Amino acid sequence: MTNNDATFQYIVIGGGTAGCLMANRLSADPANRVLLLEAGKRDTYPWIHIPVGYLYCIGNPRADWMYHTEPDKGLNGRSLRYPRGKTLGGCSSINGMLYTRGQARDYDNWARQTGDEAWNWENSLNDFKAHEDHYRLDDGADPETGGNSRFSDTHGHGGEWRIEKQRLRWDVLDSFAEAAVEMGIEKTNDFNSGDNAGVGYFDVNQRSGWRWNTSKAFLRPAKSRSNLTIWTEAQVEKLNFETAADGTLRCTGAVVHRGGQTERVRARREVVLSAGAVNSPKILQLSGIGPAALLKSHGIDVILDAPVGENLQDHLQIRAVYKVRGTRTLNTLSNSLFGKALIGLEYLLKRSGPMSMAPSQLGAFVRSDPARPYANLEYHVQPLSLEAFGEDLHDFPAVTVSVCNLNPTSRGHVHIGSADFRDPPKIAPNYLATEEDRKIAAESLKQVRQLMGQPAMQVYQPEEFKPGTQYQSDDELAKLAGDIATTIFHPVGTAKMGRVDDSSAVVDPQLRLKGVEGLRVVDASIMPEITSGNTNSPTLMIAEKAARWILSGR
Template identity: 60%
Template sequence: MESAGQFDYIIIGAGTAGCVLANRLTRDKDASVLLIEAGGKDDYVWIHIPVGYLHCIDNPRTDWLYRTEADPGLGGRSLLYPRGKVLGGSSSINGMIYMRGQSGDYERWADACGDDGWRWNAVLPLFRQSEDHHGGASEFHGAGGEWRVEKQRLSWKILDAFRDAAEQTGIPKVDDFNRGDNLGCGYFEVNQKRGIRWNTAKAFLKTAAARGNLTIMTGCHVEKLLIVHSELGPVCRGVQFTGGGTRYTADAARETILAAGAIGSPQLLQLSGIGPAGLLREHGIEPLADLPGVGGNLQDHLQLRMVFKVSGAPTLNILAGNLFGKMRIGLEYAMFRSGPMSMAPSQLGAFARSDPGQPAPNLEYHVQPLSLEKFGDPLHAFPAFTASVCNLRPTSRGHVRIGSADAYAPPKISPMYLNTPEDRKVAADALGLTRRIAAAPALARYKPEEYRPGLQYRTEEELARAAADIGTTIFHPVGTCKMGRADDATSVVDSELKVRGVTGLRVVDASIMPFITSGNTNSPTIMIAEKAAQMIHKAWS
């Protein structure tokens, strides 16, 4: 076993949070940082062309290739569960949608961990400081930061009509979803730069890599954390990992920071003896810190993809249905960096209430001028649009658990979708609301005809069953190393993201969210890393 050396900080995972941390921690010229990434460099062309997510998901070059366990809430189906395995992590393969969530999300976080530093007014400056918004600096947006936010470079008549129909159904038109209350309908803003994906590797890591105090090791699989016993209890001293056929150890003089994401972070903690003692013993691992919450509290947004056939409206199904159309699409992108190849997976968004009694919008729509049976399948041969709707604040909770002590075996992922009556009711109500939007006058000229799930589903019970049949992940897993108070037996980290009962170890990624944000989760993860970097600097200054 070779030594990779000693560093002040070791960061595990060069994904969304890891790239931000590497940038911020290396600003201290006297601090040395090792960044370890299991994937390779982000030099695959399809990472950078926005529509290239189709080639990055379920591709071993860029994806961990996870699958969920058979989910009882989905009729026993197992789902593809993409997670980025490349510099930039999931920001290199995701939908590029810039979304913070709602102010109330962060009020709940602060209440859960007992720290007012996580409230909306406290984290808003963190969002602003890394942002480079197309509209410039304002009360809600930043300019000159690393994280570029632009308008999309396209529009579709069918999406404009859906927006008009949503307004007729009581969902107002808005231009900005990121002011703390995202009620309304409008085109999503995206993390792109002139029609090219803007991932965290470009935004944050490129600058940091030019500094002499950062070492980046790609293609390296972390096997476990190195934990030693002391008078104060377990202490994390570094990591053990393999790369290029060699097994290494690396020592952390100050801290080891786990930024492997909502799947990787709990898995690595459990492999290292930190987690539910019974689970660890079951797999022959000595429990060093009995933390029952490690791997629990898994939350995700389940999208219900409703498909409507239309007449008289151009959609991507028809535009990309022949060689001439594909050539036209490619030429438009090559010349102008616009058109369908610049598309995020979803273009139009809407936030609404599933019923009037909801205190804040609890539904998010991702609307697309296309349709297909499932991800990876060809587009339908008929013109259609898809209106995907998800429950923003699910009450169902799943878990991530190791299936063996083998560090190279994938963990068992059980989201447990639609596992509560509340979630099943919201799903049924969401499908009903989508039908009301489709029936509004603004869409009448396109004669929308429900193709999926189909009009045979009518009652609340039938609609809940339809949700189980068509539901699929929208790729937002969080919460598996949740932040909480000391008296919360299920919390894994405190409000400074330090792992309870283990010195020298923090978790900094989406797994620390006690509750999922009311929207897409990538940019909130950047904010978490910004806040963690400030806390780490303060601890060691």
């Protein structure tokens, strides 16, 4: 039932990475009544806040939507677990906590594709800095380079989004960095200046050894505002629309399933859809906006025929595992009660050690081929190994060298599987579907072998456990990539942003849904092309820009 209490200026759907920032920014003006809808629970689950707790959140319905992909030809018929955050903070509550922006060229390409220079690197940099709180500027000058640092030109301080140095190190990771240098890869202490080429330790979204999610960063300061209403365990069934006398279609609100009942909520100004690259297209399709044939096949009336759910892109990481000797790894440290006790005690006393670990500590951005003009591979190097997230570590000392193609040319889709909002969507990433992607997969595995063959790593007598040295040809390695690769949890692109005359675009350059008034999509689904790095922080930048536009009336 619609009543005055269920009418707001703005409704934000999805209390995840983008939605938390949007709720904060839109409710900063007390004249704006804002409703934030989150399908999951509040982020009170303890493992959300302990960094290593991602192991207990992924694959746990308390914090994860529990999605899986369709069997994928490029993965030799395998289906993958596809984690998506289902709690306040969304994916920022279960992700790897790595702060990476990508490359300047990513945003310059977006500006060219959309025809809007607001998306170029220089302009997007201001929106990154607007919420940033970087530890290297805590004392007003970068401690790594002294008072002459130009670090503040590209980084911010005093914002809500805390970025800190990792609180542990491993000899074997330091040696991998030296091996990279021996191969001609430069060291870097900042992956976020616009050119991320090099090897170094990732910065992380943590505060004093605790995970720093967007719920803490953006909702905690705003929760006392009387004009901000937050509903958790409130799943959107569909959006509502009205057609004006002149034929204009307008989104007026949503139908929400909450407490076992259905409620209608109205937005006087805008509905902001920030449910993510999987759930935003699902909600749009359930509402009658999407590919007409798909909607008709599920008995849904077509309100607008649009390519919603197409253009799915993701980073596929190929996980090579090497047994090592003569060094400490998390495998051996955690495979005894005494070792586990030491790990727990260190975190209890110092908030450091393995329990403060991001899933990946050391990173590298490199070229798969020296002839390439920019880094097109990202490495995540870990002092551990396991068959899959959620399973036990191997009982031998090992390192995992994961590598992903930053700019995949394969495209997939997200389609509803039925007209019931409770049912999961069908996710088909279509990995390794192009010859270029298969070629880069083979090149990347060869490069991993070169890195492990450098003197700095040979002291550990590395033995290739996966994929195995018996596989040598490009065809063999590309096929093996399909056997051992997994998602790195970066789906984007399913509500593509583009020029008004771009038939493949769902939203315009200001993120307004084409053909509908009063509705914007603000999350990773709007990326026309995936960024050259992890996607969480770019999603915050998108939300910062969108909030500014909404409030300024652009």
